[in-house]
Amino acid sequence: MITRRGLLEGAAKIALAAGSAAPAAISAKAKELPDFLSPLLPSGTREEAVLDALPGKKPLIKLTYRPPNYETPVFYFRSAITPNDAFFVRYHLAGIEAVDAKTWTLNIGGEGASGRAQLGLADLKKLPAFEVTAVCQCAGNRRGLLHPHVAGVQWSYGAMGCARWKGARLKDVLELAGLRKEAVEIVFEGADGPVLAQTPDFAKSIPVSKALDETTLIAYEMNGEPLPHWNGFPARIVVPGWTATYWVKHVSQITAVTKPFDGYWMKNAYRIPAGRFPVADQFLSQESASNAPITEIVVNSLITSPFDGTRVHRHRKTAIDGIAWDGGSGIRAVEISIDGGKSWKEAKLGDDLGRFAFRPFSFDFVPRKHGRLVVAARATNRSGQTQTQEAIENPAGYNNNVIHTITLDAV
Amino acid sequence: MRWTGIVAAAALIPAAVCADEMPVRLKEAPGISIVEGRCGACHSLDYIVMNSRFLDGGNWEAEVTKMIKAYGAPIETEDAKAIVDYLKKNYGE
Numbered sequence A: 001m002i003t004r005r006g007l008l009e010g011a012a013k014i015a016l017a018a019g020s021a022a023p024a025a026i027s028a029k030a031k032e033l034p035d036f037l038s039p040l041l042p043s044g045t046r047e048e049a050v051l052d053a054l055p056g057k058k059p060l061i062k063l064t065y066r067p068p069n070y071e072t073p074v075f076y077f078r079s080a081i082t083p084n085d086a087f088f089v090r091y092h093l094a095g096i097e098a099v100d101a102k103t104w105t106l107n108i109g110g111e112g113a114s115g116r117a118q119l120g121l122a123d124l125k126k127l128p129a130f131e132v133t134a135v136c137q138c139a140g141n142r143r144g145l146l147h148p149h150v151a152g153v154q155w156s157y158g159a160m161g162c163a164r165w166k167g168a169r170l171k172d173v174l175e176l177a178g179l180r181k182e183a184v185e186i187v188f189e190g191a192d193g194p195v196l197a198q199t200p201d202f203a204k205s206i207p208v209s210k211a212l213d214e215t216t217l218i219a220y221e222m223n224g225e226p227l228p229h230w231n232g233f234p235a236r237i238v239v240p241g242w243t244a245t246y247w248v249k250h251v252s253q254i255t256a257v258t259k260p261f262d263g264y265w266m267k268n269a270y271r272i273p274a275g276r277f278p279v280a281d282q283f284l285s286q287e288s289a290s291n292a293p294i295t296e297i298v299v300n301s302l303i304t305s306p307f308d309g310t311r312v313h314r315h316r317k318t319a320i321d322g323i324a325w326d327g328g329s330g331i332r333a334v335e336i337s338i339d340g341g342k343s344w345k346e347a348k349l350g351d352d353l354g355r356f357a358f359r360p361f362s363f364d365f366v367p368r369k370h371g372r373l374v375v376a377a378r379a380t381n382r383s384g385q386t387q388t389q390e391a392i393e394n395p396a397g398y399n400n401n402v403i404h405t406i407t408l409d410a411v
Numbered sequence B: 001m002r003w004t005g006i007v008a009a010a011a012l013i014p015a016a017v018c019a020d021e022m023p024v025r026l027k028e029a030p031g032i033s034i035v036e037g038r039c040g041a042c043h044s045l046d047y048i049v050m051n052s053r054f055l056d057g058g059n060w061e062a063e064v065t066k067m068i069k070a071y072g073a074p075i076e077t078e079d080a081k082a083i084v085d086y087l088k089k090n091y092g093e
Helices: A004-017 A030-036 A043-048 A074-078 A121-126 A170-177 B002-011 B032-040 B046-050 B057-069 B077-091
Strands: A050-052 A060-064 A069-071 A105-109 A117-120 A129-137 A160-169 A185-190 A203-207 A217-222 A236-238 A251-257 A271-273 A291-293 A300-305 A318-325 A331-337 A359-365 A371-381 A404-410
Touching (some): A043 B046, A060 B046, A074 A300, A105 A170, A117 A121, A121 A160, A160 A170, A300 A404, A318 A331, B032 B077, B057 B077
Antiparallel strands (some): A060 A069, A105 A117, A160 A217, A185 A203, A271 A291
């Protein structure tokens, strides 16, 4: 039987395997498990979460077993590309069938198309292939860190990842079925589904303009490998810049519609209050007077090293490393504060893997005094948007881009 | 009986692609068997513990109502009331 202690020892091992000293917070002591999870999380989340490996995956932070919701531990974000076997897993409904690549088919049609098309995986791969490096981030990433807490999957920092996605352009696939000018939205459905027939199946739509964007793909490769089952094998929709809710996994049906799609997962879920967030990419056909569907990823950053609570030495160089990302404007600057936000200095940006990717940053400083240092990172994108001090309230707890803060102990 | 239908549907998910689900132990209290049976038919019970302890009685009632109205969970009024009572007492704010 797997015990918490066993899982914890696993955590210490992966930390070592990742080439980093195992931080105190994930040492092999069961009582220290809560320290591995943010103290901002609900107490019940901290009691229930464990490190657990899904088949083919590294041990990730298990929030729920069925449907599986597993987040990526922060140390994997020390690399700008998230490994496939450490990439987060998020499902809404538990009817998840294995998909056979040989028999899988993708059907394209709908009243917004003049014809229909059916593609197998080999057909999809025959179309011109394109690659994009992009962040896939759950709309609810960091929900669990909000105060007051709101109901939902209590994610901390790891409901996201950045990968090199390769596939056919969605626009090329739509062309095979003859997209009509009357089409307003493109609807995606996956091979997975609900447990009960009466539960609304997971289906999402995007505006035609976004569907025709050259970066919107039907991806069959992730970091040069087939997609892991848990990340949408054999093919998933990739909508760079937009939150992961639109990146439908195991995609099997693409429908061009001439009226706004009224499925539950569009009309009732993934909505944000109208006008409360700075949004560049609106989804007008889905907006109501009071709310709108969530669209692009808000600018954000994460300190990946050192971990919160780490001891550092006076008069010795200390490096603050991390990543920053946004919905596709690209990162202009990351500033670091070592005095709890009173003053800020610019960090050095690392390799630019494209405007949709994680952008590494690094900042060196030498602690001069004994005691507690409150270190924060704040990213600004090329549109001038930056992170917030306090979360912008919204019922489902989306778009949390509150400045990430850690505490270091200088000795 | 409808109830057996739900269990059968859950059992149809191929074991090979299911997570190796560890049993989630909820607090022993009146109503637990209804919660385990009804809620556990569609999702693991860690959903409940994860969402504690910050929801009040009204919030838990809203969650159960959402499961019935939005997700189509076939739960009769009497059972729904027992589930809300259990969640409020054992996993409430």
